[in-house]
Amino acid sequence: MKKLIFLSIMLMIASIIALSFKTEPARKKINPTIVKDSIGSVKAFMSVYKVLMSPRCMNCHPAGDQPLQGDDNHIHTMNVKRGVDGHGVYSMRCSNCHQAENDPGVHLPPGNPKWGLPPAKMRMVFQGRTPRELAIQLLDPKQNGGRTKAQVLDHITNDGLVGWAWHPGEGRTLPPMTRAALVTQTRLWIAKGAYVPSAKAK
Amino acid sequence: MITVTVNGQRHDIDADPNMPLLWAIRDILGLTGTKYGCGAAQCGACTVHLNGESIRSCCTRLSRAAGQQIVTIEGLSANNNHPLQVAWNEMNVPQCGYCQSGQLMSAAVLLRENPNPTDQDIDDAMSGNICRCGTYQRIRAAIHRAAELAKEGAKS
Numbered sequence: 001m002k003k004l005i006f007l008s009i010m011l012m013i014a015s016i017i018a019l020s021f022k023t024e025p026a027r028k029k030i031n032p033t034i035v036k037d038s039i040g041s042v043k044a045f046m047s048v049y050k051v052l053m054s055p056r057c058m059n060c061h062p063a064g065d066q067p068l069q070g071d072d073n074h075i076h077t078m079n080v081k082r083g084v085d086g087h088g089v090y091s092m093r094c095s096n097c098h099q100a101e102n103d104p105g106v107h108l109p110p111g112n113p114k115w116g117l118p119p120a121k122m123r124m125v126f127q128g129r130t131p132r133e134l135a136i137q138l139l140d141p142k143q144n145g146g147r148t149k150a151q152v153l154d155h156i157t158n159d160g161l162v163g164w165a166w167h168p169g170e171g172r173t174l175p176p177m178t179r180a181a182l183v184t185q186t187r188l189w190i191a192k193g194a195y196v197p198s199a200k201a202k
Numbered sequence: 203m204i205t206v207t208v209n210g211q212r213h214d215i216d217a218d219p220n221m222p223l224l225w226a227i228r229d230i231l232g233l234t235g236t237k238y239g240c241g242a243a244q245c246g247a248c249t250v251h252l253n254g255e256s257i258r259s260c261c262t263r264l265s266r267a268a269g270q271q272i273v274t275i276e277g278l279s280a281n282n283n284h285p286l287q288v289a290w291n292e293m294n295v296p297q298c299g300y301c302q303s304g305q306l307m308s309a310a311v312l313l314r315e316n317p318n319p320t321d322q323d324i325d326d327a328m329s330g331n332i333c334r335c336g337t338y339q340r341i342r343a344a345i346h347r348a349a350e351l352a353k354e355g356a357k358s
Contacts, residue, residue, distance in 0.1 A: 091249070096249075
């Protein structure tokens with residue numbers, strides 16, 4: 001009888017150990033990388049925020065309906081306007097001066113095939129946004145161009161106009177980190193729970 | 203060889219695809235109504251139409267015009283009778299005249315898209331065209347006059 005009880009206990013222990021090993025890969029499949037972490041998520045977003053608020057990104061995400069220029073974010077000369085589609089008005093369309101590529105030389109027009117601002121109905125303003133406001137905006141499909149979190153990450157990873165920021169032509173400063181680093185931080189922000197910074201975060 | 207249609211005429215141009223379109227228009231095709239101002243898309247003197255849009259030809263590569271429709275000031279109308287040209291004459295708009303072909307090409311896009319522009323519309327459309335003589339008030343008045351002429355023309 002004692003032998004039977006001993007064997008039963010051993011069998012139970014062995015089963016528990018075996019099950020604990022078995023469930024680990026299953027859990028990994030659901031969330032292959034990271035568990036939620038509000039502090040880590042916000043920390044990653046603050047890195048993303050610094051890039052989005054740099055001139056190469058913010059100048060085409062202005063608070064008003066005129067693009068910005070330069071590292072001091074001054075309003076674009078020549079009274080350029082956003083227009084309904086984000087590509088200017090009348091004889092002042094973006095592509096009238098901005099080509100599909102940068103024109104060589106300092107102070108010559110930078111270029112990209114998609115050069116323009118967000119459209120009037122989806123202005124996606126960066127200028128003046130706090131970290132909290134910008135994070136909320138990026139997560140809200142009604143304010144981010146109808147994007148899911150995965151699509152936000154894809155936009156940052158693959159969009160050609162976003163990529164221009166790291167090839168801005170002569171005389172223009174680069175964002176404060178590489179695009180690869182930005183993608184890593186954006187991925188971390190989302191994977192750790194896409195937490196929004198507190199109202200006090202700067 | 204790059205094929206471009208300029209003012210309705212097809213041209214095969216043997217030139218570097220990176221040549222500014224303005225060079226091809228002036229130096230190869232001999233259409234000198236379009237002017238060189240700044241060479242940096244800052245002043246508007248070189249404005250021509252590419253598929254109806256008023257581009258700065260000094261910063262536009264010839265390759266962008268390949269297979270496209272270009273219109274210069276020489277092709278704006280058959281007999282210099284575009285309402286803008288008539289109004290420009292009526293109101294003696296030019297002083298030195300250097301910027302005026304660019305002004306007219308930009309104004310033509312404005313009137314095509316907005317046949318009855320307000321002063322604000324004119325400012326929005328024409329701010330990329332600089333006039334060193336300061337003829338802005340006459341330009342604005344002439345655009346309003348051209349809008350009237352176009353309406354009268356449409357009635358008759």
